[in-house]
């Protein structure tokens with residue numbers, strides 16, 4: 001059985017893993033992952049994740065609404081597995097795996 005204890009989670013919300021070239025709000029998704037581990041998939045978690053999905057990733061390099069760029073959202077499902085965040089994380093967090101877990105549990 002997988003432990004639900006996340007008290008020893010190395011992720012400390014430092015944000016060094018950002019920005020993501022695809023606009024994923026990594027730190028917030030890491031926080032939602034911890035909530036999911038602790039409380040399961042609740043209505044509140046679904047609501048917060050839906051907000052991320054609807055959010056425009058303003059900081060994405062090259063993003064231009066005026067140029068008709070299509071925002072992909074800031075949710076875990078927008079990850080394209082490039083690995084930049086994991087290379088920047090000083091704590092060695094398996095960011096991609098966590099994003100995949102979160103996206104799978106919340107239907108992308």
Ligand code: SF4
Nearest residue numbers: 011012014015017089
């Ligand atoms: S994944 Fe790593 S770099 Fe990103 S917020 Fe957590 S500890 Fe910081």
Ligand code: SF4
Nearest residue numbers: 020079080082083085
């Ligand atoms: S692996 Fe995913 S979340 Fe991390 S920087 Fe690349 S696209 Fe963004």
